[in-house]
Amino acid sequence: MSSSQRSESGHSFLKKYVDKKNSLTDFITRFNRALAYQRHAELVANHIDINKKPRVSSASMMENQMLQIYTKKIFLLFQKEIEQSHFYTYSKRTSSDDVKVYTVQRFEPGNSFDRQRQVTYCTSSDCISCSCRVFDFDASELVDDASLTDARSTFLLGEFQSLCIRVKDIDNGSDIGMSRNKTREETQVVQDPNPVRAKGYGKRLKSGKEKTLSQSSRQCRACGNNGHDKRTFPTLQNRLDNTLSLQYPHNALDLHYPYDAPNP
Known part of the structure; x- marks a missing residue:
């Protein structure tokens, strides 16, 4: 898969x-x-x-072997295919050096024999095809555990023994350093992603003092300094006070509130 x-x-x-x-x-x-x-x-x-082991329907060695290998669900499917294969008959039609043609026919109990199908097997390419166009595959890619020959069984047994020896050497500590180095080289460290400030991100509420300090001071248009404006400029304020004191010297309280003096 x-x-x-x-x-x-x-x-x-x-x-x-x-x-x-x-x-x-x-x-x-x-x-x-x-x-x-x-x-x-x-x-x-x-x-x-x-x-829970299912029951075998025949004394076939293949069915008994698949009972030990397959799970119950897969074995029931395999058993159903084995039972359906008993309804088919085949005969060799033609044969040559590279191509062999077989005639396959299904027998129905109530309808006698079904129509014939021709299955072609090419020995050179190891390909199988049927006249029904339902299947056409490469037999070399088909791995069937039930049809293992003695040579294949011997090969698999030798591979299994070498694997057991390899595992035993690892347990004894002969390849521990190599396995550790390989694990360290292949290990990839995945770090956390950087935080992203999206729209609507929550902000901390500031106090009144922080707001006052963060606000920029006003800039005076007369002198260009910060901390005051043109209306509260000290030099202009002093000049205005001196001018008013010269024009109205009657009372200090009347410096900012001039009025016309009554005629004597």
């Missing part, structure tokens, strides 16, 4: 539990519930495969 098929299978399974309209809390709850259901189903399937 390819990676895309695995992802599509996972998506179809999770669509039964989660939806795009769910909130974050609801999504996490539903996701955990889906995982719990999946793990429970796996435990039930393992219990059935270990403790």
